[in-house]
Amino acid sequence: xxxxxxxAIPFLLMRGGSSRGPYFxxxxxxxxxxxxxxxLIHAIGSGHPLNIDGIGGGNPVTTKVAILSRSSLADCDIDxxxxxxxxxxxxxxxxxxxxxxxxxxGPAAIEMGLITATGTETQVRIHAVNTGAKxxxxxxxxxxxAIYDGTYHIDGVPGTAAPVTLNFTGVAGSSTGAxxxxxxxxxxxxxxxxxCMDVAMPMxxxxxxxxxxxxxxxIEQLNADSDFFAHMEQIRLAAGDKMGMGDxxxxxxxxxxxxxxxxxxxxxxxxxxxxxxxxxxxxVTGAQCLATCAITPGTVADNLLTRPTLAPATITLEHPxxxxxxxxxxxxxxxxxxxxxxxxxxxxxAGLVRSARKIAQGHVFVPxxxxxxx
Numbered sequence: 001x002x003x004x005x006x007x008a009i010p011f012l013l014m015r016g017g018s019s020r021g022p023y024f025x026x027x028x029x030x031x032x033x034x035x036x037x038x039x040l041i042h043a044i045g046s047g048h049p050l051n052i053d054g055i056g057g058g059n060p061v062t063t064k065v066a067i068l069s070r071s072s073l074a075d076c077d078i079d080x081x082x083x084x085x086x087x088x089x090x091x092x093x094x095x096x097x098x099x100x101x102x103x104x105x106g107p108a109a110i111e112m113g114l115i116t117a118t119g120t121e122t123q124v125r126i127h128a129v130n131t132g133a134k135x136x137x138x139x140x141x142x143x144x145x146a147i148y149d150g151t152y153h154i155d156g157v158p159g160t161a162a163p164v165t166l167n168f169t170g171v172a173g174s175s176t177g178a179x180x181x182x183x184x185x186x187x188x189x190x191x192x193x194x195x196c197m198d199v200a201m202p203m204x205x206x207x208x209x210x211x212x213x214x215x216x217x218x219i220e221q222l223n224a225d226s227d228f229f230a231h232m233e234q235i236r237l238a239a240g241d242k243m244g245m246g247d248x249x250x251x252x253x254x255x256x257x258x259x260x261x262x263x264x265x266x267x268x269x270x271x272x273x274x275x276x277x278x279x280x281x282x283x284v285t286g287a288q289c290l291a292t293c294a295i296t297p298g299t300v301a302d303n304l305l306t307r308p309t310l311a312p313a314t315i316t317l318e319h320p321x322x323x324x325x326x327x328x329x330x331x332x333x334x335x336x337x338x339x340x341x342x343x344x345x346x347x348x349x350a351g352l353v354r355s356a357r358k359i360a361q362g363h364v365f366v367p368x369x370x371x372x373x374x
């Protein structure tokens with residue numbers, strides 16, 4: 001696959017959960033981080049609202065990238081390095097990870113020959129390089145290849161597919177080093193009460209009614225509310241500093257979330273922001289953080305739900321296109337009502353079931369003036 005003016009890079013286009021993007025082998029990309037940024041920007045087509053000159057889809061959930069290699073860790077099979085490419089900003093953020101994209105890491109690793117399928121179900125132990133978290137994925141296989149057809153449905157994705165079961169460990173404090181990065185279960189920033197929590201994804205979480213919202217708004221209604229976004233960003237920037245993350249004005253983390261009482265039979269209603277637009281469904285990483293906030297005493301989720309008392313328990317998050325279940329296992333040493341007693345709750349693991357599908361395989365091309373290849 002040669003071109004005089006372009007460099008060909010092998011890739012898989014995969015849907016992972018309710019996100020989509022190219023999956024690459026690390027060995028097929030430049031190792032220099034700045035050069036890697038430029039390659040990904042051109043591959044995705046960042047800089048145009050439709051990503052018209054690349055393979056992105058004009059939305060943050062379709063401009064995500066997974067870079068895979070055999071793991072350097074003895075207890076993991078695959079190293080998964082994530083990149084969030086901006087739709088229009090020509091920037092790449094390597095700080096977060098993405099659980100939806102992780103849903104397809106196991107199948108992609110099998111497709112790439114990085115791991116061998118075994119029997120009817122193949123376990124893939126994944127190291128999320130960006131945050132250090134670890135996950136085990138159970139992929140449906142036929143002995144030699146990943147199976148994509150199945151009867152499992154996830155809200156936000158049409159049709160059904162084979163389930164991919166994910167279990168996450170080591171997600172508490174994975175980005176900032178602390179379950180509660182500010183040291184408090186609640187803080188007040190610019191007149192709004194928030195919980196700053198780091199579980200799989202560092203987040204700033206508030207009650208929707210604190211902003212004069214119901215928490216049941218559609219994505220279109222939220223994205224059209226410029227006053228809310230301006231206020232939210234002001235709080236997010238201040239919270240990022242309080243969480244020890246420094247200036248986060250150019251980073252997609254911490255993310256922002258809103259909670260409200262459940263309306264459709266779930267545990268709690270939630271809206272997730274990426275952060276400059278509302279997520280059309282729910283992020284896997286964000287779901288873990290929001291569900292953990294929901295069951296932790298003293299957080300902004302107080303009085304929004306009846307908390308389960310026995311672990312493990314399933315928390316059903318109501319999002320704009322349906323629901324997402326998160327299975328949480330935790331230890332709690334007391335039911336202390338002290339809002340700043342952060343030592344009573346210890347998260348052990350979080351599990352979800354998603355699905356994945358291989359969409360395309362081939363080469364994506366970038367100008368040789370950007371990268372001439374190996």
